[in-house]
Amino acid sequence: MKITNVEMVISAVKPEQYPAGQLPEFALAGRSNVGKSSFINKMINRKNFARTSSKPGKTQTLNFYRINDALYFVDVPGYGFAKVSKTEREAWGKMIETYFTTREQLKAALLIVDLRHPPTKDDVMMYEFLKHYNIPTLVIATKADKIPRGKWQQHAKVAKETLRLIPDDELIIFSAETGQGKDEAWGALQKWI
Numbered sequence: 001m002k003i004t005n006v007e008m009v010i011s012a013v014k015p016e017q018y019p020a021g022q023l024p025e026f027a028l029a030g031r032s033n034v035g036k037s038s039f040i041n042k043m044i045n046r047k048n049f050a051r052t053s054s055k056p057g058k059t060q061t062l063n064f065y066r067i068n069d070a071l072y073f074v075d076v077p078g079y080g081f082a083k084v085s086k087t088e089r090e091a092w093g094k095m096i097e098t099y100f101t102t103r104e105q106l107k108a109a110l111l112i113v114d115l116r117h118p119p120t121k122d123d124v125m126m127y128e129f130l131k132h133y134n135i136p137t138l139v140i141a142t143k144a145d146k147i148p149r150g151k152w153q154q155h156a157k158v159a160k161e162t163l164r165l166i167p168d169d170e171l172i173i174f175s176a177e178t179g180q181g182k183d184e185a186w187g188a189l190q191k192w193i
Ligand SMILES: Nc1nc2c(ncn2[C@@H]2O[C@H](COP(=O)(O)OP(=O)(O)OP(=O)(O)O)[C@@H](O)[C@H]2O)c(=O)[nH]1
Pocket: 030, 031, 032, 033, 034, 035, 036, 037, 038, 039, 051, 052, 053, 054, 055, 056, 057, 058, 059, 060, 076, 077, 078, 079, 142, 143, 144, 145, 146, 174, 175, 176, 177, 178
């Protein structure tokens, strides 16, 4: 996809703030610091458009990025960040649950996992949550640049097995560093755009 226009439309915490209109939406999900915002930046060829950080917990709200007036990427705060209070975790849960379970424009979730390690318990729970609500899911196994290419397929297999990936869902090996998997990811999104 040739990117001609990207716009940060709104940081939302509740449905009244979600953007109007019927453009398809793709929401990121994944552990804090796994590379969700970096995934968006690579997909749209921008360095730090979606703000990233080496410290977890950077993204705090639902950030709607409109791409080419054709779709939205919705950046979502990560889970599994130890340094948040119970109250904050509950607020996060409500915000995520409301968005994922009620948003009609949501076409698919992009579940970002770390290719280097098997998916965590939280990753498995997130995938089960998405499947419970029948939300089509594209798994992006990122940070591929951090392990040798020869290990990619074995790690991808472990990720699929750990998540118990259903045949309808695809897993793409990705790197926000090298751009590995970017064309494949755009290809996979085409069926909803
Ligand atoms: N080597 C490498 N580093 C990556 C990759 N993707 C992300 N990173 C690094 O991982 C760190 C976290 O990236 P973010 O994109 O901010 O992660 P996030 O999932 O948005 O984090 P939160 O907003 O805190 O939930 C940053 O230091 C990135 O540079 C990748 O594919 N390869």
